[in-house]
Amino acid sequence: MLHHVELWVRDLERARERWGWLLGALGWEPYHEWGAGRSWRAGKTYLVIEESPALRPGTGHDRMRPGMNHLAFHAPDRGTVDALATGAAAHGWAVLFPERHPHAGGAEHYAVYLEDADGFEVEVVAT
Template sequence: MSKGLIHHIELYVSNLKTSTHFWGWFLEELGYSAFQKWESGQSWKKGETYIVFVQAEERFLDVTYHRCRVGLNHLAFYADSRQHVDDMTKKLKNKGIAILYKKQHPFAGGDDHYAVYFEDPDRIKVELVAPE
């Protein structure tokens, strides 16, 4: 039964090419597959859930995103294990993607919360968390 599960998430981005390059490899590492692609957007799907990235219109690009404003704070995904979090952390670093909360990593979310935090090109925080 799918009642209550997320059907899809749609994010408007400042630069579609940059965002899909960033998100594509990450989502595919988590088992998502490319789903739809059109001139101003692209999506990835896993099971019945998909994530869509759409190029924001030029007239809206003057307002920048900040996760502490009203709206989305971050997206969190499950990893397979702590080792998966560690492997993905290495991949993020190799891609030049800054790890957030370095001094507390991998326990920035608390002593029982093993995760890596980073930002997408529009500074949306992303979390990859190991199951307990």
């Protein structure tokens, strides 16, 4: 069981809006809030976004470099995947592989792949 994931972001408020929308749509609940961060929880697992004062200057996250490529979440059903794809642009996310959506992962895989302007990618899979 995964305990938690912590993502460092350059703009906490922008990330809070984007991740809050996405995680809320997947049934995650707000968990903690402090000056430099926010977290959401699903069961015993939680996700943190933080604008850490220890963040090094640089170009930001690049999912195409060594390191984490994306996070994958369960969706309760295909309707949730479809709603996320439809609402993504209004909440700061772009649908990746739109020409192959919702089967970009294969014919038996029903999912939406999203990327935000900070380069974070998520995959949401209907279970």
